[in-house]
Amino acid sequence: MTAALVRRDYSLVGPEAEKAAEAGLVSAKWYSPSISRAELKALMRRDDQPAIRDTLIWFAALIVSGSLGFVFWGSWAAVPFFLIYGVLYGSASDSRWHECGHRTAFKTQWMNDAVYQIACFMILREPEIWRWSHTRHHTDTIIVGRDPEIIQPRPPDLVAMALSVFALKQGAAAFRKLVIHAGGRLTDEEMTFVPESERRKVYGVARIWLAVFAAVIAACVATRSILPAMFVGLPTFYGGWLTYYFGITQHLGLAEDVTDHRLNSRTIYMNPIFRFIYWNMNYHVEHHLFPLIPYHALPKLHQAIKADCPPPYRSTIAAYREIIPVLARQLSDPTYFVRRELPQRARPAPGGVAAVARA
Amino acid sequence: MSETWIDAGAADRISPQDVAPFEHDGRQYAIYRTADGRYFATDGVCTHEYAELADGYVEGTIIECPMHNGRFDFTTGEAKGAPACVNLETFPVKVEGGRILLKVA
Numbered sequence: 001m002t003a004a005l006v007r008r009d010y011s012l013v014g015p016e017a018e019k020a021a022e023a024g025l026v027s028a029k030w031y032s033p034s035i036s037r038a039e040l041k042a043l044m045r046r047d048d049q050p051a052i053r054d055t056l057i058w059f060a061a062l063i064v065s066g067s068l069g070f071v072f073w074g075s076w077a078a079v080p081f082f083l084i085y086g087v088l089y090g091s092a093s094d095s096r097w098h099e100c101g102h103r104t105a106f107k108t109q110w111m112n113d114a115v116y117q118i119a120c121f122m123i124l125r126e127p128e129i130w131r132w133s134h135t136r137h138h139t140d141t142i143i144v145g146r147d148p149e150i151i152q153p154r155p156p157d158l159v160a161m162a163l164s165v166f167a168l169k170q171g172a173a174a175f176r177k178l179v180i181h182a183g184g185r186l187t188d189e190e191m192t193f194v195p196e197s198e199r200r201k202v203y204g205v206a207r208i209w210l211a212v213f214a215a216v217i218a219a220c221v222a223t224r225s226i227l228p229a230m231f232v233g234l235p236t237f238y239g240g241w242l243t244y245y246f247g248i249t250q251h252l253g254l255a256e257d258v259t260d261h262r263l264n265s266r267t268i269y270m271n272p273i274f275r276f277i278y279w280n281m282n283y284h285v286e287h288h289l290f291p292l293i294p295y296h297a298l299p300k301l302h303q304a305i306k307a308d309c310p311p312p313y314r315s316t317i318a319a320y321r322e323i324i325p326v327l328a329r330q331l332s333d334p335t336y337f338v339r340r341e342l343p344q345r346a347r348p349a350p351g352g353v354a355a356v357a358r359a
Numbered sequence: 360m361s362e363t364w365i366d367a368g369a370a371d372r373i374s375p376q377d378v379a380p381f382e383h384d385g386r387q388y389a390i391y392r393t394a395d396g397r398y399f400a401t402d403g404v405c406t407h408e409y410a411e412l413a414d415g416y417v418e419g420t421i422i423e424c425p426m427h428n429g430r431f432d433f434t435t436g437e438a439k440g441a442p443a444c445v446n447l448e449t450f451p452v453k454v455e456g457g458r459i460l461l462k463v464a
């Protein structure tokens with residue numbers, strides 16, 4: 001059989017959804033490391049302080065870089081300031097969306113909800129849709145036909161990947177869906193994971209967002225300048241590259257259809273600036289194993305369970321050294337993926353070798 | 360149907376502001392102890408998908424589900440945060456002679 005013939009259907013309403021259910025991969029029991037209740041309780045403890053500090057720094061950096069961009073607008077001197085503003089807006093919002101969506105970043109819930117709404121707008125992810133899609137991503141992580149957040153199929157779509165560097169593919173899809181939702185409808189796929197009771201919220205938010213974007217366009221027309229959009233709307237695109245650079249490293253190139261996050265997720269060491277922007281999402285295996293643990297405690301969790309996990313990647317460059325050749329090979333052999341080795345004394349994956357072999 | 364008080368173990372097996380599992384007659388329960396020493400009990404399994412609440416996180420009178428961080432007020436069973444949308448069943452509980460007693464149907 002040629003590789004082209006084994007291309008799978010990644011939609012949530014196609015034949016792979018049924019196959020996943022038949023294989024027992026839907027809402028399956030996943031590997032969980034053993035850790036004492038006392039230790040887990042200490043790690044799960046919530047604290048407002050780290051997230052308040054980080055959020056104040058984030059907003060202050062947005063205001064300073066945005067103001068300097070405004071001052072120097074019209075000259076090349078504005079470019080570095082908009083580069084910084086764009087990354088803070090279009091990429092740091094990814095991790096704020098994520099952590100506040102889990103409601104673990106702050107101890108105080110209204111703070112999680114407020115930052116979640118702001119970050120969702122910045123990264124163009126509708127709050128209710130993405131809350132539910134991310135719920136599914138945690139239930140059925142990288143299960144084909146179930147997980148709506150698989151970043152690339154096998155073989156990878158290189159054109160889509162190139163467009164995603166500046167969020168063009170996601171942005172086009174987001175605006176198309178905003179129009180659908182503002183009209184009071186969901187797509188067929190969304191209906192598989194957004195419960196009936198939550199759908200009205202989706203329609204309301206879509207209408208508000210479209211009104212905001214219309215106001216930004218009106219401001220651009222009135223001022224005959226794209227400057228208003230440089231602050232609201234466009235930074236999702238020109239500053240979104242780091243979201244994609246980080247996002248690719250989470251799962252891409254690893255096993256599909258395994259019930260063990262150690263085999264389908266990467267933990268990567270990052271420098272402090274990346275970790276500030278990414279809010280420790282680089283401890284991705286740990287996050288999937290214990291979603292209740294806040295971002296600021298993930299480094300400690302990493303230490304607590306690392307004997308049971310494959311070795312972390314030393315840097316994002318190290319991860320890309322693995323990912324790029326895998327993607328190149330998947331172009332001709334979509335069945336190829338990286339098998340992560342568990343440490344010898346680690347607890348085995350659920351289903352053992354069979355679970356890995358299905359991928 | 361008669362209601363019975365079941366011995367659910369020693370009261371001090373649950374530390375303050377925490378939760379522990381209890382199984383009876385094939386059914387799972389979650390028993391909570393608040394920071395000020397009050398005890399409560401709910402169904403042991405989340406109403407969203409399958410997850411055991413005894414693996415979750417207690418903050419005040421809220422239990423957060425370990426799977427998707429759905430939130431419930433365990434004193435009333437009320438669902439307080441998506442993806443938890445359906446309330447939990449609650450059960451009367453009391454402590455006598457250092458033992459937790461749970462009233463089940």
Ligand code: FES
Nearest residue numbers: 405407408424429
């Ligand atoms: S299983 Fe409890 S919130 Fe999803």
